[in-house]
Amino acid sequence: MQPALRAACGRSSSSARASIRFPCATRLPTPAFVCSKSITPATQAWKRERLKEAGLALPASLTFVPIDFERQSLAKGLAGAGFRSDCPAFFQWLGVVVYLSREAILVTLDVIASIPASAVVFEYTEPFENHSPEGCTRLMAAAERAAARGEPWLSFFNPTELSAILRGKGFTDVEDLRVAEMVKRYPSALATGLSISPGGHVVRAEKRRMM
Numbered sequence: 001m002q003p004a005l006r007a008a009c010g011r012s013s014s015s016a017r018a019s020i021r022f023p024c025a026t027r028l029p030t031p032a033f034v035c036s037k038s039i040t041p042a043t044q045a046w047k048r049e050r051l052k053e054a055g056l057a058l059p060a061s062l063t064f065v066p067i068d069f070e071r072q073s074l075a076k077g078l079a080g081a082g083f084r085s086d087c088p089a090f091f092q093w094l095g096v097v098v099y100l101s102r103e104a105i106l107v108t109l110d111v112i113a114s115i116p117a118s119a120v121v122f123e124y125t126e127p128f129e130n131h132s133p134e135g136c137t138r139l140m141a142a143a144e145r146a147a148a149r150g151e152p153w154l155s156f157f158n159p160t161e162l163s164a165i166l167r168g169k170g171f172t173d174v175e176d177l178r179v180a181e182m183v184k185r186y187p188s189a190l191a192t193g194l195s196i197s198p199g200g201h202v203v204r205a206e207k208r209r210m211m
């Protein structure tokens, strides 16, 4: 851990936390698009191999769209892949926001908000100083591991600030769950050993109720 981070935490730690994610897009009957920056062709091949091993066939309705949110527009990338922005759309954006600059996040949220009936679910992390000394130490250790892998954490949000941002962009229904609330709401899923990544919050923002 960097000395400055350790000083901010008050102590150091090396605890690790695993995170498991499910490729929900493989089970969707409607057109689905997987947008991500493919770090290397090998990484993408590895991901596809893991899906195969898990017995999850990729449906014809699934399209992979390589997009770097820092450099490319989500709107352009999706349009080029056949996405219809006049239809309702759900965006699963878990595990990505913390790796992006604030500007890239806000611009991408603008694109999602520009779709007449849209919903987005994403994780975010509160600033280090919002956490208890123990929580801060764990979080900083996770951030350092991510940085060591070449994926530094770039953006943090305060819950009230984020809620105001989302409402300002036209999302009328905003729900923000902390880890403890998720554990309470989904006890059976979490009891299976599924662990939540260090994001700390999951937000659902909708422009109009879709369900």
Ligand SMILES: C[S@@+](CC[C@H](N)C(=O)[O-])C[C@H]1O[C@@H](n2cnc3c(N)ncnc32)[C@H](O)[C@@H]1O
Pocket (backbone or CB within 6 Å): 021, 022, 035, 036, 037, 038, 039, 067, 068, 069, 070, 093, 094, 095, 096, 099, 100
């Ligand atoms: C911890 S992974 C989780 C992603 C996803 N939820 C999953 O299960 O694969 C972080 C993801 O953030 C994506 N990412 C990081 N920076 C990005 C950028 N600038 N543009 C697009 N995707 C980015 C990476 O491609 C990576 O897939």
